[in-house]
Amino acid sequence: MPSASQPTHPADRLLNAIDARRAPVCVGLDPVLNRLPNAVAPDAEPIERLRTFCFGVLRAVADHVPCVKPQAACFERYRKNGRGVAVLNEVIAEAKRLGMEVILDAKRGDIGVTAEHYAAMAFGEGADSDTADWITINSYLGADGITPFLKPGRGAFALVRTSNPGGDALQSQTLASGGTVADTVAAMVREIGEPSIGERGYSALGAVVGATKPEDAARLRDAMPRQLFLVPGYGAQGGGAKDILPCFHDDGTGAVINASRSVIYAFEPNDEDWMKGVERAARTMIDDIRAALATD
Secondary structure, eight states: OOOOOSSSSHHHHHHHHHHHHHHOEEEEEEEGGSSOOOOOTTSSSSHHHHHHHHHHHHHHHHOSEEEEEEBBBHTTEEEEEEEHHHHHHHHHHHHHHEEEEEEEEEOOOOOOOHHHHHHHHOOOOTOOOOOOOOEEEOOGGGGGGGGGGGGGGGGEEEEEOOOOOGGHHHHTTTTTTTTBBBHHHHHHHHHGGGGGGGGSSBEEEEEEEEOOOOOHHHHHHHHHOOOOEEOBBBTTSSBBBBBGGSSSSTSSSSSSEEESHHHHHSSOOOTHHHHHHHHHHHHHHHHHHHHHHHHH
């Protein structure tokens, strides 16, 4: 949680972290065992290898990147002795110790008491819990699947227009009103997020809008002016620096661009100094986005 000198509103806090590093980017922590460097704890249990790898990635990017996004499923699958969830918590704690904001990529979606349980899992029970700052959520259950995650000092990114090709079949469907399903969800997210606007003009309820959908992003930016956009799809999924520009406002704020595989696997399997490859990839991404924003 923020110290006394940090803002408590999650959007203000994330924007300040972005400003401090001049980098509107996020690195996704999606560790997969068969893609780890050979040098990473080769004799350890799988979940301990993932822990070592993620700690190395965090150290490699901490000076350059304002936030990270651990993928909950990559850890939760390792259920033996409860170490999967424990390691996820340790990774979150290490990221926060290094001064980064944490977005838990869990895409939770439920209502009522169950949604409250998911929120407690992500954010802890008390104000001082060293847990995630944000969580990704599935917005397609409506308002009662969203509001339980809007806790004091914490934020949520609701799925609106995702980067996966299969999302088109639902999200791009035109309704009788003339807009698409994604447009309807955007209007809902805007309305729900309106009461939780921070000092810098953005809501604690953000939106997930994929980098692979730039035409839709421009329309959704107008529809959700106070939502921070979490933008997946950059890098390995095909989105480039120019594709993400519609996600930003004219002042260069409003979006955080995520890359996972293109950064965390930027090395050869036998590379002993693999962390340098990760750092270089993160810096290259940042340079590309800075250049695109400067020339827009």
